[in-house]
Amino acid sequence: MIELPIREPCDLCVAAREERWKIIEEGEHTLTVINPRQFEVGQCCVITRRHVATLLDLSQQECEAVLISAKRVAQALVLTYRPLGILTFQNNGVYSGQETPHFHFHVVPRQRGSDWGVGPPQLATFDGAGRERGSSHEPSGDAQRRERVQASAKRLTETVNLIRSNLPG
Numbered sequence: 001m002i003e004l005p006i007r008e009p010c011d012l013c014v015a016a017r018e019e020r021w022k023i024i025e026e027g028e029h030t031l032t033v034i035n036p037r038q039f040e041v042g043q044c045c046v047i048t049r050r051h052v053a054t055l056l057d058l059s060q061q062e063c064e065a066v067l068i069s070a071k072r073v074a075q076a077l078v079l080t081y082r083p084l085g086i087l088t089f090q091n092n093g094v095y096s097g098q099e100t101p102h103f104h105f106h107v108v109p110r111q112r113g114s115d116w117g118v119g120p121p122q123l124a125t126f127d128g129a130g131r132e133r134g135s136s137h138e139p140s141g142d143a144q145r146r147e148r149v150q151a152s153a154k155r156l157t158e159t160v161n162l163i164r165s166n167l168p169g
């Protein structure tokens with residue numbers, strides 16, 4: 001049984017409903033949204049419209065829509081930022097580093113000298129990824145780095161508009 005993180009209200013449902021400025025693109029099954037924590041400038045996530053937690057919960061249509069949306073925004077990120085690479089990843093359960101119980105697929109333009117605190121490079125060992133069983137996510141151990149990469153609404157809006165302008169037609 002995969003243990004899910006606890007977050008109420010769900011920040012991704014709130015973003016979809018009330019923080020429309022975070023949305024880069026939307027489709028029938030997915031939304032592409034900016035990540036408020038810009039470990040890399042331009043990093044974003046493709047989320048499902050439905051509040052479902054993990055890959056295991058997705059319908060066939062959602063599976064297809066997620067990867068199509070991820071490819072579209074990856075194309076825009078390449079045009080916008082000329083990154084050295086595009087990292088995609090997706091966490092299922094607290095022991096994989098999932099922090100919000102709403103499916104999200106990360107699409108990240110990687111640049112030299114980035115400042116990752118959490119994410120695949122830091123999940124090389126299981127102990128590094130794991131949380132205490134039964135506890136909600138408590139990110140205080142990584143608080144400083146998170147603080148540093150928390151972007152303002154103004155900067156996020158500018159980033160959203162820039163990426164959106166480079167989406168394929």
Ligand SMILES: [Zn+2]
Pocket residue numbers: 010011012013014050051052101102
């Ligand atoms: Zn949600």
